[in-house]
Amino acid sequence: MPQHGAALTRRAATPHPTPVNRRTPPTTPHRYMPSPRIREGYDLGVTSAEGKHVFISYVKEDQQQVDQLCKILDAAQIPYWRDRTSLAPGDNWKAKIRDAIRSGALIFLACFSDNSRARPKTVMNEELTLAVEEFRQMAPGVTWLIPVRFDDGKIPGWDLGAGRVLGDLNYVDLFGANYT
Template sequence: MTISNEAAGHAFISYVREDVDRMQDIVSALKAADIPVWTDKMKLSPGEDWKLTIRKAIQRNALAFLAVFSSSSQARDQSYQHEELLLAVEQFRQHPPGRVWLIPVRLDDCKLPDYDLGAGRTLDSLQRVDLFGEDAKDETIRLGRVLRIFIAGAG
């Protein structure tokens, strides 16, 4: 039995290993708001084809894709997060214009990567959530509210 093959309807969280502790804080907050979450740490089983499982989790089951960035992710030249983001951009382009699905999340005052979303837009064109500074708690709550709407709308 595979842990990762669950029904559709989760928030997929993409991050780099250096940010695992901060990512766990996001997971805890979203779970407290009854939002199903998918991360590699939680959903991959020993022996599973992790690349295939991650692809399925993004392409078939994600109601939202949280792209988590920090100075740590910005400093890395290579990361599987880049592959996840390319898959997310591909999925984002298949959604109708104006549908919120890809949500940039910053853990510190870093620059968002320059991914082309099509139609002259980049990742920086999307409203981001900043989970640092004095508004971090309010922004976490706001993120939970937005994701709850996705989950309710899909059910």
């Protein structure tokens, strides 16, 4: 179970995970793989305030990959919001999701796979629409919306405004031999 509201600090001597492909031109999004530090409880530099969390957006067919991601976040004591563990019976799920994105998300993880790309109509699309609205209001250069790949497929070209698309953002690869 995530520990919501836990105070997290960044270890000054611990660098961020390094890019997988250092030869990638600066105009191409970098791919990051979780390093052993993350699996061992590296805190990712996320600072939490009461009720703040990492919001995880995904399609239900990717529950196993999201379970693995949540284990990593739990080990790092990073609170997260996920529909399966954050919604109670009888909750107005649309309102809860909207509130979790608009007022509680420190970071929004948009998880993509062949499963998400194959479905034209999903709740994930609604979540991503809300996230893009929030992201457009943020100052340029703010890291808040992070694409995550569960396979080697392309990041969709969602319009982020100001000539930017989702595929322009650096993304995280959570698959393959380096991610177990």
